[in-house]
Amino acid sequence: MAPVGNLPVDIALFVGREEELAQAGGLLSRVRLLTLTGPGGVGKTRLALRVAARLQEAVHDGVWMIDLSGIPGPTPDTPERLYAHMALALRIQYHGPAGLDVLVDHLRTRRVLLVLDNCEHLIPATHVCVTALLRAAPYVRVLATSRQPLGVDGEHTLVVPPLPLADAIALFTAGATAAGHAGRVPTGADANAVADLCHRLDGLPLAIKLAAGRIRTLSVRQLLHRLDDRFRLLTDTTLLADSQRHSTLEGVVEWSYELCTEAEQQLWARASVFARAFDVDAAEAVCGGAGIDPLDVIDLVTGLVDKSVLTVDTTATSVHSPARYYLLDTLREYGLRKLADAGDEQRVRGRHRDYYRDLVADGASAWFAPHELESMAAVYREVPDILAAIDESVTRGDLPTARTMCRDLVRVRAPFFWGFLDLAAQQLRRVLDLSDAERVNSAEEAVNLSSAAMAEAWVVATQGNHDRTRTLLTLAHDLHRRWGLDPTGSVLFVEGGGDALLTGSYRAIALLEAARTAFSGDPATATDQHQATMMWAMAKVFADEPAAAVAASQEYLEQSEKSQAPWSISWALWTAALAALRVGDQRAATDFISRGLRLQRDMDEQWGLTWTLEAYGWIIAAGLDQADDPQGEAERAAWLLGASSARQRKLGVTLAGLRPLADRHAVARAQITAVLDELAVVAAMAAGARGHARAVRVALGEPTPRRPTASGTDNLTDREREVAVLVAEGRTSAQIGAQLRINPRTVDVHVGNIMRKLGLRRRSRIAAWIAAQPGGHD
Structure with missing residues (x-):
């Protein structure tokens, strides 16, 4: 069985410590919180990694390493940043406010070991978090490293001594x-x-x-x-x-x-501004100049790796990801002091901010393309440094840049796909709270503030939050009126898209048509125009204009297929399915929704899967009067509605706030109740909620094993396991893509996820892992 969790592959030198390993392992078998204490450089993190590695096979739901060193603190928003950071590390996909309660709910019944590394600068917030988790989640154990104890009731400490x-x-x-x-x-x-x-x-x-x-x-x-x-x-x-x-x-x-050479010293000091691991491209952009030729950076990085100053990161999320490097915390602290002593900190932090500002902006402009999954993954991988760049902008009082970065983080769509929507919303709320609309002194700044407000408004609209959406729209309209500006494309989009999602009004159609026009002609807003087209087609579906909805959804689907953008295609198929349902074309609706569901499964797109499963239930319910087995199909429809409801709760989305969807859910429920009695409906929906992990197979009519599949123990999805088998057979990404009818780029993403989940460093090791499984390829 492959280990579950995110514990990095530990290939660094490790000598001795057998007594400490045995003592720590023994303590963790009896106590629920063990803190390894000691001065910097004594080896607390390395010891924690080894202890965790020895225990991971015995921890059913995984060992999860959470490095807290990149979180600034203490600040007023430290607890929220801590919770959001932990949710990100635990891969909790939650689109509502991800507070401490979300962590507790996620971990309440799980048997996990949390390794909280570098806690010393966040003692108060960590104390509160760990206390709550230990009280509410009885199977959670925590192994912490800190230069001082956390002060939690029941905490045991183990002082890590120097090596004999x-x-x-x-x-x-x-x-x-x-x-x-x-x-x-x-x-x-x-x-x-x-x-x-x-x-x-x-x-x-x-x-x-x-x-x-x-x-x-x-x-x-x-x-x-x-x-x-x-x-x-x-x-x-x-x-x-x-x-x-x-x-x-x-x-x-x-x-x-x-x-070190003078150039190596400079690179060491400048690299200390990175919050987490970085690649050579980032190092060249941030550390180059002012005495360092960017072309020399790779040689300087290699020199610092040879001298044990830089460490190579072994947790890349994609098979094609470049090598990444990081400084141990003690060396990073020293580098920051040297950078400050040289009077160069502000310049280098400025280059760091500019690099990640441009990275997010590029991602926002590139997602509607064949490589959109890789684009979103690249942004997801850099979230700690993106947040650090936003912090730097706030510290400098450069709120326009902070607002731009927060806005583009939403525009790149990575928060929706990867499930850190609330983290993006937190940043938007913070910079908006710091912004004083009354002190805006130019039309350009008014548009900047308005666009950031619209980014948050779009996030809260997708969450079903009417009040906050209206408040932000009012702010934007006031700014435009004060400066004599026509509504921008972003305002028109959010007002129309919000109306479509929240009320399903006819007014949304005209607003979104205007947004499409406003976004046209500018390459920088091409992705925004596509998003407006998506919502324009959905608005026609929600406003009950059947013929117009079919035409609009077809236009949107053709546009998405032309782009070869898999995520966009999946949403176009969802929209086309609902449009077909509106005109009573059951066959077309089923075909569209099935294609979309398979594509979302290939991408492991939890946000989209939730709504596609919901729509699948509606489509089955609408066809019950023509079904060969009305009772069986009614049970399947109710089961899918229950599964989708469970997923919505898991994602933190309130269906009641999204009126068109809630209304369609109610219609489907009534259609099902016409075939089944209410008790049977409730039972089927409860069964779907319990078994939502296999909902895709149920929707597609695929066989569902009675016992959990390997994906339940090795943490691979069904599609990832399928890809792993084909990799083990020696197939290339192109060959696998042709056989599974998916893009080779999507295959590469799956291979990267497989390697990350299984803790493998080379693609060739997948074959050995498959061979070691019960039954091999069978």
Whole structure:
């Protein structure tokens, strides 16, 4: 069985710690909260990863690693950022406000181990969160790392000590060997020098690894001599033991920094502005210039990896994702200090902000295309740094840029697809709350503020929130009137799209037609025009204009198919199915909705699947008077409505607020009740709610196994498992795409997800995993 969760593949050197591993593992078998404490560089995170790896097979619902280092704090919105960050890491797809209650509901019945790393700067918020989880979710266990305890009732702490001398020597030797310098590893008499060196480094693993990274250019005796010189300057003999270790680590980090070339020092300091792992493109854009040729960045990155300053990230989400790198927290803190000392922090943070501003803007303009899944995935992967760039804009008082980034994060559609809609809404609410409409001093700024307000208005409209949508629309209209501006395309779109979703009014059609016109002619708003076309077609369906709805939905479908954009095509098929249902064309409606459902399953698109399953139930219910088995089909329709309702609750969406959908649901319920009695309907819907994980198979009439499939234990979806089998047979992405009738790009996304879920680093390892499963390929 492959492990469930997101625990990264741990390929870094790890020596000793058997006593601590046994002690921590034993404690976690008896207690529900264990915090590993100790100074920076002592190895808390690495120990936590090893403990978690040993336990993951025994944890039914997975081990989940959540690194808290990228969350700024403490600030007034720290708790909300913490909860949203945890929901993102736990892959909770929830489109309503993702507060602590969402985490609790998700984890209430799950048997999981949460590894909360780097908690020390968020102690109050983490204390509240962990306390609530332990009280409400009886099967949750927490392994935390922090420089101080969390202070939670029932918390057990384990102080992580420095390595004993023998293990420290082994780690140094292994580090030198792994770096390809076995010839420089000391033996015989030189072993005493290694022992002296490790003793001088106080057994701190990070310090030892940094020193080992220097064995290429310095002998052990030279290392020891240089460190002694460094420590004479740094060490105060009156320091206590823990402070002495801190001084030792500071000394080694500073010494390692000074032994880097000037360009490597600059890259180290500049790379410290990244909130999480970054690739070479980002490093070139953010760290290049002012003394660093962007063409030299890849060589400088390689040099810092060789010196154990940069670590290679092994958790890429796609098989074709470029290598990614990150700084350990201690090295990142040091780099930030050096950046500030050089007076270069504001410039580099500005480049960081500009890079992620442009990345989100590019994603917003590129999603309506064959590679839209990759575009949305790229944005999803960079969310921590996108949020850091928004924070930087707010800190500088540059609210127009902050608003633009928040708006484009919604426009790229990644929050809908990946399920972090509330995180995007949080950022929009924050920058809008900081913005004073009365102090807007130009028409350009008025449009900027209005467009950000419309981005949030669209989010809350899809959630069924009438009041907030109206409030934001009023703000936008007031701004336009004050500056004598005609309504922009974004205002027309949200007003029309909101009317369509919230009320189903005829007025929405004209507004959306006007939005389509407003967005036309500008390549930068081509994706917005497509979105307006989508809602224009839906508005005709909701307003009960059957013939016009069929024509509009066909236009939208043709546009989407021409773009070869899979996500867009799936929504065009959904709209076409409802239009066909409006004119009583049961066969066409079933064909459209089935095609859309298969496509959404291929993409693992939970937002779309929820509404497609709902619509599938409506279509089956509408055809009961012609069905060969009316009672069986009525039960299937009710089952699907129950499954969709469960998924809506899981996503945090209120159907009651979306009147056209709620009305159609009520019609379907009445059609079903004409065949089944009310008790049978309630029972079927309850069964659908319980079994919603297999709802796609039920909708499509596919066999559903009585016992959970492998996807329930290895965390692969049915489609991912199908792709894994074909990869194991040696098929290329193009061949798999042809056989499954999906885009090869979609196959690549599936392969990346498979590797991430199974903890594999190479595509070729999928075959070995398949062979190890019961029954092999069968």
